[in-house]
Amino acid sequence: MDRHEATQQQWHTLEQEKAVEQSATDAAAGLTTQEAEKRLQQHGLNKLPEKKAESKLIRFLKHFNDVLIYVLLVAAIITAVLGHYTDTLVIIIVAIVNASIGYFQEAKAEDALKSIQALLSPQAQIIRDNKRIEVDATHITIGDIVLLNAGDKVPADLRLLSADHLKIEESALTGEAEAAEKTTEALAADTGLGDRRNMAFTSTTVSAGSGKGVVVAIGKDTEIGKINQMMREVEQLKTPLLQQTEQFGKTVSVFILLTAGATYLFGHFLRDYDQETLLMSIIGLAVAAIPEGLPAILSIILAIGVRRMARQKAIVRNLPSVETLGAVSVICSDKTGTLTKNEMTVQQVAVKDVEYNISGIGYAPDGDISKQDQKVNVADEPLLQQLITCFYVCNDATLDKDEKEGWVAKGDPTENALVTLAHKAGENIVRNKPERKATLPFSSDYKYMATSADTSNGPVIYIKGAPDRLLDMATREAGTNGEQDFDRSYWEQQITQLANQGLRVIGAAYKKTDQLTDRLEHEDIEKDIVFLGLAGIIDPPRDEAIASIQSCHEAGITVKMITGDHADTAKAIGKQMGIGDGEKIMVGKTLQNMDDAALQKAAQEYDVFARTSPEHKLRLVNALQASNIICAMTGDGVNDAPALKQANVGIAMGIKGTEVTKEASEMVLADDNFSTIVEAVKEGRRIYDNLKKTILFILPTNGAESFLIIASILFGTVMPLLPVQILWVNMVTSLTVSLALAFEPMEPDAMKRPPRPVREPLLNGYFAWRILFVSVLIGGGTLWLCTRLHAANVDEATVRTITVQTIVIAQLFHLFNCRSIGRSAFSQQFFSNRAIYVVAAVLFVLQACVTYIPFMNQVFDTVPLSLDQWKYPVYLGLATFIIVEVEKAIAVRVRSKNSKVKI
Incomplete structure (x- = not known):
């Protein structure tokens, strides 16, 4: 029998004698050395295949694979051709900084597969040439006779030939807390993995008794190997935030290219700009419109969320997953050790x-x-x-x-x-x-x-x-x-x-x-x-988990139990915990025979699933995702790993979880406490709200700068800002002032509203209006100020310096508007977020440096300002704050009259 035939054979259905015959071996004497060597050559070693690691350089370069970065790099090339090397250098530095942040924050890898390798037994007791010998487990092959004793790790999948009070602890593979009592009788073909009492599976541990079995599967063909393969085949899903930002980037890029092209044509044919000046203006427009600081600030906000969650015993291994938790609408939880204590x-x-x-x-x-x-x-x-x-x-x-x-x-x-x-x-x-x-x-x-x-x-x-x-x-x-x-x-x-x-x-x-x-x-x-x-x-439910499930229901999150345990136990535990009604349940045997369409319906209809295999758990997660449901999966056993990797957020138990599960997950609970997930969901929703506030704050800076440049070309006036000044404004507002919004407390209704729709755009209608409104407000006000200053014969360098200060300080005032999207800035404690005042102080220091330090004057083409000239930025900033607050009050009234308006 070749390896493929051995894999396809349902060994649990065969009598012992038939299993030995099919394996072409001798139950008493085992294989001969010659035959074993032949089969090793034929079937290969008893180990899992390893995936070739991706080089660090390739992983770093992948972070430049962003359409907005492409636009920046094209701008850098054009400035270099025109000889504006300072602009080129600054643009390249910005691109490298963004890529570096993404690279160093990237925590996800293929370590899960290495952890599965570590599960395999290093040594095994076998019979060959009618002698009992100890061999390296990788040199076991199909047909070998393996001896098992208490404490041994099963080295391969075995069809048991004898079982003397043999018990094997299989919870990591099947999810059952109780050690499985082994027998040798043949079983029905439809017997589930957890009920195959005449089989012993690799990576499981003998807890009592002794036994003997014939090797029927090795390496990738074992049950643990199939899990390994499932994990390899799982496609890494992009988090909702990454999908939103990717679509947002494409939309912005198309808008930038169309606007820049139209503006260039207008300036070329209807204005008398020289070619270099016009090109630098268009580059300035492109750089102004690109929120190049946004990727960095998103990474920083997510990293701050990671640290906050770590203090709450939730260790996040993948940055975007912090935010994804806030969008989860279904949590699929294993029972043993997750909802229960795994202590009978x-x-x-x-x-x-x-x-x-x-x-x-x-x-x-x-x-x-x-x-x-x-x-x-x-x-x-x-x-x-x-x-x-x-x-x-x-x-x-x-x-x-x-x-x-x-x-x-x-x-x-x-x-x-x-x-x-x-x-x-x-x-x-x-x-x-x-x-x-x-x-x-x-x-x-x-x-x-x-x-x-x-x-x-x-x-x-x-x-x-x-x-x-x-x-x-x-x-x-x-x-x-x-x-x-x-x-x-x-x-x-x-x-x-x-x-x-x-x-x-x-x-x-x-x-x-x-x-x-x-x-x-x-x-x-x-x-x-x-x-x-x-x-x-x-195996009792955790008291804190019951309260957490209730909190999930209040937040519009459904909790589903997917366990390898018996149906009656699952129903009873589910009812105690508020999962299901204690009657409605689906078992793996029924699930196995469903097509994808039927399973997709059942995955939403049922809340308790029992006697499930790793494949069943993976199919359930896929079925939920096919219905555009963002789901999290919790677990602690090897059997949970593929589903954890497939889920939008995989959550592993830190104390009782296997290393495989931890490496396959995005988040690890350091205290094995289901209630920690609820705290993580709260943090995820807080982070998403603050990300939207940050975008609402940053984009008007880009809009105002773009408005200024387009208006200048339309009216044929001098460019109010240089590309290098635009980059300074964008980065200083992104990496200082906007950072304060990461520390905003959770909105009062965050855990009372349902999860956001999976296809909800990053910017809804109101957000688009608000960004346009503030962009025109700041950009128009700054343009009016520039016109007045030019009329007063103020020199060009001073006007540009005042323009830089005006946009930055107007944004600082706008920061207070953004602390709450739909409510007044005075509806919460004004000093509840001390970070705002810290970053404001840092911002003033940086703006003073760019204005008064000679070296920075030379790099950014600025000049020192008199005390009297600072009044213009302050007045415009104060006006921005007041006007936006009035606009928010009007929007709240409109929302109360028309529920379709979403703020």
Whole structure:
């Protein structure tokens, strides 16, 4: 069988003998060395393919791939041809600075694939030439016989040939918190990945028992390899902001080229400018219209958001993702370890006619045992004490307190929960634990575990296991007055009641013996046992996650649970958390058979998905995105990685998440707290609002400068600004004054409004009007001022210097207008954002430098101004502020009368 055929084969459907035959191997002796070498040559090494890394130079040059930068570079070439080398140098420096900021802020890479490589087992125990040997896992091939023991990492995908109490921890791959109990029987063809009990998958860990299996898939053909391939095939989506800014850049570029071309033709044929002067004016127009500082200021604002979110335990690995969180309308969340603690917890126990509730979650023994809302003393409840003692003695887990890590449970998750219950019951049970004499390990065939112990009431065999199995074995039950007739129907009702709450039910029983033995056999306990009671165990939801989901709903965000766990558990957990109605659920088996159109509808209709595979999660994310829904995906296991990479925002758990998941994500929660996502969404919405305020502030600078140049050419007057002066104005307003808007607090209604539409343009109708209005206001006012100064015979250098100061100071006053888009500048605390006053001071220093320092006078063609000449910029700036505030008040009234006007 070649590698392709091996991959296509459904190995879980084959009997062991048939699997060995199909693999062309020997279950006892394994492959011969010669045959193994031949297959290694044929199939290749057992490792994942590596992608060739992109050079740093190429990654840097990609940041020049922007239409606005192209226009700037063309302007630089023309100025160089005309001999204006200072202008050329300044333009090139601006382009390089923008590219450098983008390059150094770029955090996304293909490290996820390297992390998957690290998951593979380095060594493996195999049988070759009828000998047990240890080999490098990369040299395992199809047909090798692999031996598994507790603590081993599975080196390849195996069809199990034997399983002796074998349990494998597969949560990172399947999403199940409980270790999977392995068997060897053949399974149905439609058995989901999480239910393939006769298979062992690479990267998973043996938690108990031992086993043997034949290698049926290696490298890229393993389940982990398929995840690796899915991640390679995932197309990196541009964030909504990048899509908006890209479209915005194209629109601005077309506008600049058309305007510059029309203006050039007008100046060439209808005015008497010489060719060099006209070309420099057109270059000045192009440079004026380009918001070249915008990419840099966007990166800086996003970086500030990253730092703020880091303080809130959300580590952002990709800058634009900060803002994307504010646009998310669906959060797809894994259950285990994300919405829940991934720490099994006993929540209810039941003995005859009495039910108890246990508070506290996780493995820390903090909590009380109560009945009818009253705390009980376990010493006063003999049946309860006996039940907990049974669970504690018939148990291989341990619970210890570590100075650094706190309470640490070691063992099977279910047994960890039962040990924690014993510690909650009090020191008396822990201290007086009966000594175990013999143990019969849990067997998937018998579905129970038994231990013999020497108790104060004589030798006893304690039994815990699947309740239906214990019910079949029981002939008596423990009651308040001692042993009594067995009421099976009562216990079946109790089991159903607990199971309907999504609890995993464990039964307990005992059998008295005449003497202790060093060895137990199933025949010793298969009948005449006394049934004690039940424990209901669950991986509990996080309390803070429930509140966060409610906050998401208020913000118009839908939360969907996508888990590999069982349907009943998923429904129960979902209902507790406010996800779904506790009834409507879709399982992976149904999802698997849906075409893309049907899945697209189901992805929006259902909120809870169970028994899902990595492929299912990826398809669900794709289906939501096909409906133009911006979605985030949270998770902590390897099985979540492809979906995290595909999602608009992938969110990984920082504590319990695998390295693969972290590297595939855009954001990592350092505290594994779902509520941190809500804080991140708040920050994302705040950032987007502030980005729009920044654009509303910056673009009128470009508009005013463009207006000045176009008007000058139309009227045939002297150019009011040189290209190098325009660059100075653009950069100084972008990198100082506008930076203050990044620190504006969140708008009061930010988390009460629905997410913005995915196709919402960066500039809506009102924004376009406002930018045009302020551009004409500042540009027209400055042009009027220039005309008055020329009429007063002020020299050209002084007029240009006053023009530079007028545009900058008018923008400074306009900054206060932009603190709130649709409300008055006085509707919030005027001094709530101290950054405004800091940058204003920095701006005045810079403007003083460009006006009074000789070196800067020479570079920017400015001259010193008298104190009296500063009144012109201040008066125009104050007038701008007042007029824009009046315009905003009128716009608010229009909006209240016509809800279609969006501000």
